[in-house]
Structure formats: C-alpha cells, structure tokens
Amino acid sequence: MRIDLHAHSTASDGTDTPAELVRHAAAAGLDVVALTDHDTVGGYGEALAALPTGLTLVTGAELSCRLDGIGVHMLAYLFDPEEPELARERELVRDDRTPRARTMVDKLRALGVDVTWEQVARIAGDGSVGRPHVATALVELGVVPTVSDAFTPDWLADGGRAYAEKHELDPFDAIRLVKAAGGVTVFAHPAAVKRGRCVPESAIAELAAAGLDGIEVDHMDHDAGIRARLRGLAGDLGLLTTGSSDYHGSRKTCRLGEYTTDPEIYGEITRRATGAFPVPGAGGRER
Numbered sequence: 001m002r003i004d005l006h007a008h009s010t011a012s013d014g015t016d017t018p019a020e021l022v023r024h025a026a027a028a029g030l031d032v033v034a035l036t037d038h039d040t041v042g043g044y045g046e047a048l049a050a051l052p053t054g055l056t057l058v059t060g061a062e063l064s065c066r067l068d069g070i071g072v073h074m075l076a077y078l079f080d081p082e083e084p085e086l087a088r089e090r091e092l093v094r095d096d097r098t099p100r101a102r103t104m105v106d107k108l109r110a111l112g113v114d115v116t117w118e119q120v121a122r123i124a125g126d127g128s129v130g131r132p133h134v135a136t137a138l139v140e141l142g143v144v145p146t147v148s149d150a151f152t153p154d155w156l157a158d159g160g161r162a163y164a165e166k167h168e169l170d171p172f173d174a175i176r177l178v179k180a181a182g183g184v185t186v187f188a189h190p191a192a193v194k195r196g197r198c199v200p201e202s203a204i205a206e207l208a209a210a211g212l213d214g215i216e217v218d219h220m221d222h223d224a225g226i227r228a229r230l231r232g233l234a235g236d237l238g239l240l241t242t243g244s245s246d247y248h249g250s251r252k253t254c255r256l257g258e259y260t261t262d263p264e265i266y267g268e269i270t271r272r273a274t275g276a277f278p279v280p281g282a283g284g285r286e287r
Contacts, residue, residue: 003032003261005058005269006075006188006216006244010125011035011043012062013132015249018043019050022281026052028256032266032278034058034077034244039093040128041081051281058269058278062188063178064093065171070197071158072187074174075216075242078273079183086177089169094128096167101129103164104156108134111161113143131156132251147251151195158196175211182275186214186242191230192221201233208237213272218243218259240265 008014009021016024018035021043025033035047035057044059051057058077065072079086101120108115115137123140124133135150144150153160169177171187178185187207191198204215217230218241234241243259246252270278 001031005034007247012037018047036060066168075186076178079181080275083181100166107162214240217241
C-alpha cells in the first residue's frame with residue numbers, strides 16, 4: 001500500500017480542488033490519501049463525492065498552533081467534524097486569517113512591495129487565506145523565485161519583516177480537543193528548520209506525555225540526518241512515525257506520494273480513531 005497522510009486542496013492553500021486532489025492521488029498510484037486542509041473541513045464533501053475506486057480517503061485537518069512563540073502545525077486525523085468545541089476553535093482560527101493576511105499585505109507595501117489585497121484574494125479564491133497565498137503574490141511580482149523563498153526572515157517567516165500573528169491553538173489544547181472528538185494527532189514537520197524556529201525535543205516529549213500520537217518524520221523539509229534523529233526520538237517516546245508529501249498542487253514542488261507512511265502505522269492510526277473512519281472510493285463522479 002502507498003499511503004500519503006498530508007495533502008491540501010483549494011479549501012485552504014492548495015491549487016487542486018478537492019475533487020482534483022483525489023483524482024491526482026489515484027493517478028499517482030496512491031492507495032490512501034489524507035485531506036488535511038488548514039483549520040477547515042470544507043473540502044470533505046467534494047472529495048468524497050469524487051473519490052475514485054481503489055483510493056481510500058482519510059479525513060483530517062492541519063491545525064494552527066503556537067507554543068512559546070513558535071508555530072506548531074498539528075495534523076488531526078479521523079475526528080468528528082461536528083464536535084462543537086473543536087469546530088469552534090477551527091472557526092476562530094479561520095476568522096482571524098483574513099485580517100492577518102491584510103496586515104501582511106500592509107507590511108509588505110510599507111517595505112516597498114507593490115502587492116495588493118485584491119491580488120492575494122484572487123489567489124486564495126474560495127480557500128481559507130493564508131501565508132502561502134501572500135507568498136504566491138510575491139512570486140507573481142518577481143520578489144522571490146518560489147513560495148518557499150518567501151518563508152524567510154526577510155519576508156513571511158515567523159517573526160519576519162512582514163509576519164503577522166493570528167489566533168492559534170495551544171498544541172496541548174489541540175491534542176485534548178482532537179482526542180475528545182475521537183481523532184488522532186501527529187506533529188507535522190517538527191524539525192523544518194528552514195521555515196524558522198522549531199520547538200525543542202523536550203517540548204515534543206511533553207506533548208507525547210499529553211497524548212500526542214505521532215510525529216511526521218519523512219517530509220521534504222527534513223534531511224536524512226533529521227529523519228534519523230526524529231525516528232530515534234519517536235522510538236524513545238513511543239510515538240508513531242509518518243511520512244507524507246505535504247502536497248499543495250503547483251504551489252510547492254512536492255509530489256503526491258513523494259513520502260509515504262508505513263501500512264502498519266496507518267493501521268494503528270485507524271485503530272485509535274473513533275470519531276470518523278477512512279472512506280473507500282466507490283467510483284466518484286466527474287467535476
């Protein structure tokens with residue numbers, strides 16, 4: 001089985017619609033794909049309706065968190081999307097995204113960048129606006145060559161010149177809320193040092209003690225040395241280890257299935273989940 005547990009659609013900051021995402025996942029030879037848009041479950045319905053035969057969909061979300069001033073992304077899988085407390089927190093984060101993006105545009109203009117809110121809103125479309133949409137605007141304007149190059153202290157990285165804060169969950173609260181909704185939590189790209197500061201291993205140990213289920217080890221932002229260190233840490237802490245593409249369509253260079261999760265780990269994730277269950281494709285319909 002080929003299993004990719006981290007992918008984004010136009011419901012947040014990917015460039016594939018949810019229907020396109022599941023079709024592309026099937027074409028890439030995946031058996032399982034997780035839809036993990038940022039702080040939203042808005043793509044579920046379309047993805048499920050278009051799900052091809054032979055592909056299983058894992059529903060999820062990537063929750064925006066912050067610990068001691070450091071951004072933390074928490075992948076939440078197979079939780080009940082209707083659970084009210086977690087739904088309320090996701091809504092608070094989404095509601096703060098537009099004011100935050102407008103503030104980043106204002107900061108960029110003050111730095112001499114001819115970006116406009118209209119440009120960023122066009123790029124975001126119906127998705128939940130975020131930093132990658134602002135980064136794409138910088139690419140369009142020729143300020144940076146790629147979206148990844150916008151996530152530096154010069155521009156949009158945490159604490160960067162054009163960075164703006166938003167409402168974010170405490171990761172300990174996120175673990176508690178996801179578990180209460182029957183879901184499973186995995187710390188996304190925990191050592192992606194190119195994105196900015198990362199939490200220390202001692203914090204990962206504290207999260208594990210609080211009920212964190214796993215860490216994303218095999219990821220494009222982790223080199224071989226980092227992956228080996230994280231795998232050892234996971235073994236010491238009794239955490240599951242996942243691998244994922246963090247696919248964003250054409251917005252990033254990663255490909256669906258570029259990194260994958262071991263079927264035994266996937267099986268353990270599904271065994272722990274009680275809020276929702278993976279959905280096997282039944283042919284879907286074209287959109």
